[in-house]
Amino acid sequence: MNSMAPGDLPPSRTETDVIIIGAGPIGLFAVFELGLLDLKCHLIDILDRPGGQCTELYPEKPIYDIPGVPVVTGQELTDRLMQQIRPFGAQFHFSEMANRLHRLEDGRWQLSTDAGTVLVAPVIVVAAGGGSFVPKRPPIAGIEEYEGKSVFYAVRRMEQFRGRDVLIAGGGDSALDWTLNLAPVANRLTLVHHRDGFRAAQHSVNRMRELVGEGRVNFHVANVKALHGANGQLEAVTLTGPDKKEWRQEANAFLPFFGLTIKLGPIAEFGLNLHENLIPVDTAKFESSTPGIFAIGDINGYPGKLKLILSGFHEAALMAQAAFHICRPNEKLRFQYTTSSSNLQKKLGVA
Amino acid sequence: MKIIATDRKGVVHEVEGTLGWTVMEALRDAGLPVAAECGGACACATCHVYVDEEWFGKLNPPSPEELDMLDMAVAVESNSRLSCQIRCEPALDGITVTIAPE
Ligand SMILES: Cc1cc2nc3c(=O)[nH]c(=O)nc-3n(C[C@H](O)[C@H](O)[C@H](O)COP(=O)(O)OP(=O)(O)OC[C@H]3O[C@@H](n4cnc5c(N)ncnc54)[C@H](O)[C@@H]3O)c2cc1C
Numbered sequence: 001m002n003s004m005a006p007g008d009l010p011p012s013r014t015e016t017d018v019i020i021i022g023a024g025p026i027g028l029f030a031v032f033e034l035g036l037l038d039l040k041c042h043l044i045d046i047l048d049r050p051g052g053q054c055t056e057l058y059p060e061k062p063i064y065d066i067p068g069v070p071v072v073t074g075q076e077l078t079d080r081l082m083q084q085i086r087p088f089g090a091q092f093h094f095s096e097m098a099n100r101l102h103r104l105e106d107g108r109w110q111l112s113t114d115a116g117t118v119l120v121a122p123v124i125v126v127a128a129g130g131g132s133f134v135p136k137r138p139p140i141a142g143i144e145e146y147e148g149k150s151v152f153y154a155v156r157r158m159e160q161f162r163g164r165d166v167l168i169a170g171g172g173d174s175a176l177d178w179t180l181n182l183a184p185v186a187n188r189l190t191l192v193h194h195r196d197g198f199r200a201a202q203h204s205v206n207r208m209r210e211l212v213g214e215g216r217v218n219f220h221v222a223n224v225k226a227l228h229g230a231n232g233q234l235e236a237v238t239l240t241g242p243d244k245k246e247w248r249q250e251a252n253a254f255l256p257f258f259g260l261t262i263k264l265g266p267i268a269e270f271g272l273n274l275h276e277n278l279i280p281v282d283t284a285k286f287e288s289s290t291p292g293i294f295a296i297g298d299i300n301g302y303p304g305k306l307k308l309i310l311s312g313f314h315e316a317a318l319m320a321q322a323a324f325h326i327c328r329p330n331e332k333l334r335f336q337y338t339t340s341s342s343n344l345q346k347k348l349g350v351a
Numbered sequence: 352m353k354i355i356a357t358d359r360k361g362v363v364h365e366v367e368g369t370l371g372w373t374v375m376e377a378l379r380d381a382g383l384p385v386a387a388e389c390g391g392a393c394a395c396a397t398c399h400v401y402v403d404e405e406w407f408g409k410l411n412p413p414s415p416e417e418l419d420m421l422d423m424a425v426a427v428e429s430n431s432r433l434s435c436q437i438r439c440e441p442a443l444d445g446i447t448v449t450i451a452p453e
Pocket residue numbers: 021022023024025026027044045046047051052053054057058062063064065096097098099127128129130131132133264265266267296297298299307308309310312388389390392394
């Protein structure tokens with residue numbers, strides 16, 4: 001690798017062979033294929049755990065079309081991939097958004113995350129699926145202005161809500177868990193949901209109803225229709241009930257919990273060629289039109305593409321061969337089978 | 352069968368639904384903005400529609416799974432349904448829906 005001008009890199013950066021954006025099934029399997037070729041990987045995912053769509057959308061649903069595995073759930077497939085790649089010691093950066101990519105003078109790529117992680121590598125593998133999983137934003141006019149100041153999609157510090165009039169919207173586990181956790185901290189806690197029924201765990205629902213009985217939590221069947229306040233500081237909301245009745249309620253913190261949705265996100269700003277939110281690739285290397293940047297899994301597009309896990313696995317294998325030549329330009333790549341190569345078996349820790 | 356769908360800009364579209372397929376598939380295949388992230392597995396709530404009152408009562412009632420998933424949709428109203436859980440059948444010819452906000 002070339003040496004680089006001092007000052008080219010920020011003080012705390014990590015150098016590696018391959019940076020993989022997305023720890024869905026395809027990003028995970030890429031670690032395996034790259035690992036067999038002795039390439040080290042770092043993975044970044046905005047989710048707090050591996051598996052992408054498999055664990056976020058269908059952890060308990062069965063998959064029947066993984067070759068040689070008649071049935072496996074989304075969670076089980078993820079667990080097995082994690083087991084399969086363990087020998088390669090990939091580094092995971094969870095709950096981080098890959099949000100800036102640029103080319104260094106020496107030709108390598110520098111990728112930074114919203115949490116301040118800075119990685120440098122000659123190869124980037126975009127395995128970002130349909131994009132990043134981000135919280136669903138309720139369709140309330142002007143809500144953006146309040147986000148991060150008085151509207152929050154996650155609780156990082158409970159203390160932040162001490163003494164505030166907190167409004168929580170939603171009927172899933174997050175809505176209920178935070179209702180229970182924040183009730184003792186908030187000045188007043190109000191939960192609103194579109195029905196008097198919840199998908200959350202029954203014991204949380206029971207506990208919430210007890211708190212309502214004791215007058216420590218307010219619950220309304222309602223939707224939030226409008227926000228009132230200034231400079232991002234919420235003062236009150238307009239709620240509408242089932243009979244279209246509207247009323248105003250004071251609140252200076254609003255926590256909507258409607259789960260996650262998929263948005264393409266920062267990848268759109270990476271300067272890559274995109275066609276209908278997909279990265280066009282060649283089908284020999286699965287490289288994008290930018291040399292050194294590969295795209296595999298649901299995020300890529302090519303004639304005949306099928307958004308299937310098995311297709312992504314194949315793409316990962318071919319990508320790894322091409323990535324090797326970029327990372328180790330002076331080395332010869334030897335094609336070997338895991339069945340018969342003691343060299344590969346050593347890497348896998350089985351020989 | 353016909354599906355009359357109003358998009359988020361208020362434009363009305365007439366979409367052909369294939370019997371036995373779902374309303375979500377008809378809307379998505381017609382290029383209407385239904386994300387349907389989970390592909391109809393009742394696991395994402397991004398195929399949320401409002402069904403005109405006239406038609407709402409003609410639908411099979413939602414399954415417990417659909418009711419649970421609707422809890423993850425935003426702006427749910429009394430006539431909300433997940434379009435991937437509505438199957439196209441002759442009795443629904445002309446069903447009128449509005450695509451819910453994202
Ligand atoms: C309900 C359902 C059932 C399915 N059933 C099957 C089946 O039976 N068989 C089959 O083959 N396929 C099935 N699929 C499709 C399969 O799940 C996908 O093809 C597969 O998940 C694609 O994997 P991926 O790794 O490319 O992307 P994903 O699984 O989408 O993972 C991408 C990851 O990248 C992360 N990410 C994106 N951008 C960023 C960023 N900028 N910073 C940080 N993180 C980022 C995302 O958060 C996500 O975790 C199903 C899908 C669904 C929804």
